[in-house]
Amino acid sequence: NIVLTQSPATLSVTPGESVSLSCRASQSISTSIHWYQQKSNESPRLLIKYASQSISGIPSRFSGSGSGTDFTLSINRVESEDFSIYYCQQSYSSLYTFGAGTKLELK
């Protein structure tokens, strides 16, 4: 199994700050990583595909980068609606896995 390690577990920020969330894979997975946002009591929503490709309808303040084993989700100037949990997911293996998530909370 490919293990995804997300850090930090919790990130406390104030609106307007810019943040970076990390996802590290246990082996090289090229760019086969996808990011999801899950707000409280909602289903996850796809934010970024294949490490850095944008998704229609997602605000441009969300961006992704990385390849191999280290990936980053960046949020430029966090807004109040961004406080939620973020998960990465790999599809390099047909046996998908998710990271444990990073909770973005209001400081």
Added chain:
Amino acid sequence: QVTLKESGPGILQPSQTLSLTCTFSGFSLSTYGMGVGWIRQPSGKGLEWLANIWWDDDKYYNPSLKNRLTISKDTSNNQAFLKITNVDTADTATYYCARIDRRNDYFDYWGQGVMVTVSS
């Protein structure tokens, strides 16, 4: 417009078999490249991928649960199914189904989720 909706028993007892149904519209599991995955989330915890089924009936299972999982589909009725045998309290969770496309390999559309409680 793609939609998915999960249904399940709500509550069941330990050792029973959990049967879940995903009813979808806006795509077909007989179309090349289409797939449906199941993901679960215990309350307050993270997402756990369970299984995928593809248009060609190819199936993949989470190795940690493989012996207990069976995924299947009914293309005529636009449904996908997941069975989990011998449940216990650790299987209490919200269960989601989601669409995947072989060209993309990510979950682009999700259902609203169905809560399942295992309790004696």
